[in-house]
Amino acid sequence: MDDFTWGMVQIVGVHTILGLSAYVILLTGQVSMAQAGFVAIGAYVAGMLTVLAEWHIIPAMVTGGLAASVLACIVGFPALRIRGLMLVVATIAFGEFVRLFWFNFDYRIAKGDIVVGPEGGEGFKQIRFFPENGWTTQDVAVFVWVVAAIILATLWWMDRSRAGKVLRAVGEDEMAAQSVGINLTVVKVAAFTAGGFIAGIAGAIYAHYTTHIEHLNFDILMATFAIAYPILGGLANVWGTLFAAFFIQVIVIEVLRDLGDVRNLMFGALIILVMNFLPHGLFSAKVVRKLKEWMGIGKMSDA
Amino acid sequence: MLEVARLSKHFGGVRAVDELDFRVEAGEIFGLIGPNGSGKSTTVNMIAGIFAPTAGEIIFDGVDITEAPPHITLHAGIARTFQNIRLFNNMTVWENLWVAQNSAKQKRTGNPMARWMGGSRRAAAAVEEFLEFSNLAHKRDELAGNLAFGEQRRLEVARSLAAEPKFLLLDEPAAGMNLEEVKELDERLRVLRDRGVTILLVEHVMELVMEVTDRIAVLNFGRKIAEGTPSEVQQNQAVMDAYLGAGEGGSDA
Numbered sequence: 001m002d003d004f005t006w007g008m009v010q011i012v013g014v015h016t017i018l019g020l021s022a023y024v025i026l027l028t029g030q031v032s033m034a035q036a037g038f039v040a041i042g043a044y045v046a047g048m049l050t051v052l053a054e055w056h057i058i059p060a061m062v063t064g065g066l067a068a069s070v071l072a073c074i075v076g077f078p079a080l081r082i083r084g085l086m087l088v089v090a091t092i093a094f095g096e097f098v099r100l101f102w103f104n105f106d107y108r109i110a111k112g113d114i115v116v117g118p119e120g121g122e123g124f125k126q127i128r129f130f131p132e133n134g135w136t137t138q139d140v141a142v143f144v145w146v147v148a149a150i151i152l153a154t155l156w157w158m159d160r161s162r163a164g165k166v167l168r169a170v171g172e173d174e175m176a177a178q179s180v181g182i183n184l185t186v187v188k189v190a191a192f193t194a195g196g197f198i199a200g201i202a203g204a205i206y207a208h209y210t211t212h213i214e215h216l217n218f219d220i221l222m223a224t225f226a227i228a229y230p231i232l233g234g235l236a237n238v239w240g241t242l243f244a245a246f247f248i249q250v251i252v253i254e255v256l257r258d259l260g261d262v263r264n265l266m267f268g269a270l271i272i273l274v275m276n277f278l279p280h281g282l283f284s285a286k287v288v289r290k291l292k293e294w295m296g297i298g299k300m301s302d303a
Numbered sequence: 304m305l306e307v308a309r310l311s312k313h314f315g316g317v318r319a320v321d322e323l324d325f326r327v328e329a330g331e332i333f334g335l336i337g338p339n340g341s342g343k344s345t346t347v348n349m350i351a352g353i354f355a356p357t358a359g360e361i362i363f364d365g366v367d368i369t370e371a372p373p374h375i376t377l378h379a380g381i382a383r384t385f386q387n388i389r390l391f392n393n394m395t396v397w398e399n400l401w402v403a404q405n406s407a408k409q410k411r412t413g414n415p416m417a418r419w420m421g422g423s424r425r426a427a428a429a430v431e432e433f434l435e436f437s438n439l440a441h442k443r444d445e446l447a448g449n450l451a452f453g454e455q456r457r458l459e460v461a462r463s464l465a466a467e468p469k470f471l472l473l474d475e476p477a478a479g480m481n482l483e484e485v486k487e488l489d490e491r492l493r494v495l496r497d498r499g500v501t502i503l504l505v506e507h508v509m510e511l512v513m514e515v516t517d518r519i520a521v522l523n524f525g526r527k528i529a530e531g532t533p534s535e536v537q538q539n540q541a542v543m544d545a546y547l548g549a550g551e552g553g554s555d556a
Binding site: 162165166168169172173175176177178179180181182183184280284285286289 | 351352353372373374377378382383385389390391392393394398401402403446462463465466
């Protein structure tokens with residue numbers, strides 16, 4: 001495979017992680033448009049750690065994730081009081097707040113004969129951990145997918161455990177969930193915190209493979225992508241999100257590249273169609289059951 | 304066991320529940336009846352912690368739960384069902400019970416690690432028991448949303464039992480059931496009482512209320528107009544007036 005293909009592999013991997021960050025929150029019935037903001041925090045924090053403090057990518061990535069999760073936890077509390085459209089509006093506002101923070105954030109130091117660090121509206125250039133350490137595009141793609149696989153496996157396991165059932169119960173019916181003893185505050189804030197952490201990880205990787213980030217990378221379009229994957233793929237399990245990230249990034253964005261801006265139109269139309277005709281996504285719980293029966297795979301309560 | 308004192312709930316100018324007093328003794332089935340809009344569901348929702356009362360207090364087992372949110376009242380030992388069934392529709396029957404069962408176990412042991420130390424197996428065994436009790440074992444892998452109406456009612460009761468409550472709030476469990484299903488429900492409620500679960504039954508289906516309850520309180524326009532055994536209540540003039548529509552304001556019962 002050539003570098004372009006490996007580049008695609010990286011993009012699909014990062015977008016899968018991005019989609020999973022929204023998936024966790026969406027399980028509890030909350031639509032978060034703040035994911036791009038969490039990605040930005042992970043991207044800038046991890047970038048500064050590898051560039052300015054010369055950390056290794058892995059601790060930098062985890063720290064970026066933790067920084068984003070702290071912010072997400074803080075966002076989770078006011079989000080408890082609002083739901084539906086108002087939550088969408090509030091989380092968009094938060095995302096924009098974070099974007100504009102980085103737009104105004106300037107912290108550079110001299111390193112050798114060049115000056116490095118985030119430079120406000122000019123962006124954050126020279127995030128060169130991968131090239132400096134001799135990682136090829138292929139190495140990076142493998143790294144992205146190892147991280148994506150760990151997150152996929154963790155969430156898949158969580159889905160089958162009690163924690164997953166609790167998140168789903170809250171997403172299905174908050175009042176019923178409370179009445180079986182679930183503390184809504186804990187569950188919703190935990191979902192936001194986990195979603196923030198995963199988004200931060202996606203941001204850390206994104207910053208390093210593009211080597212140059214700026215505030216405009218983390219706009220509403222990225223937030224829309226994040227929430228679109230689990231909406232399109234359905235919430236039955238993590239594979240729907242993986243499939244949707246692949247479908248959007250490879251089929252809609254890359255294969256149909258010749259169509260230009262029409263692709264954005266198609267992306268929007270696709271979301272509208274799915275939300276109207278398949279409100280539980282392409283792979284809803286019902287569809288997944290049918291698929292499993294059809295393929296003769298075990299029953300769901302075997303967990 | 305449950306004591307409700309001067310309990311009131313006002314929605315704007317409407318007094319949905321007004322200075323309501325009653326006591327439910329441990330081990331009895333207590334009926335709460337009244338025409339539509341008389342404040343029965345509002346009362347249930349206040350006890351369960353969904354609504355905060357405007358005034359008054361709710362004491363359960365000597366503990367003031369007036370302001371307690373739903374998950375706290377559940378952990379205190381009060382489980383409930385809803386008038387319009389609220390299941391986790393995209394989860395299986397088994398998962399519906401599993402979620403409720405686990406919350407109870409975790410709370411009782413006070414140890415969040417309990418389920419990794421053998422608690423999980425015990426919880427699964429308990430879920431089986433509730434499946435059997437509700438005659439839903441053959442539907443365990445069905446999505447709750449795909450069940451027939453009567454099965455959904457049974458599942459909701461089973462889910463409330465899965466939390467292993469001392470006290471059960473049933474909000475019109477017989478609504479929409481045929482006579483045979485009502486008989487089954489009657490039997491189940493008696494079994495539960497014999498197992499030591501105290502029950503507050505809100506119900507319109509008189510065949511059930513008059514058969515199964517030990518005592519009944521009758522509400523009309525948010526106030527209690529009568530209380531006593533089923534036969535006492537049936538002969539009460541105020542109750543007959545309320546149900547025959549003699550009361551002003553057009554109740555539609």
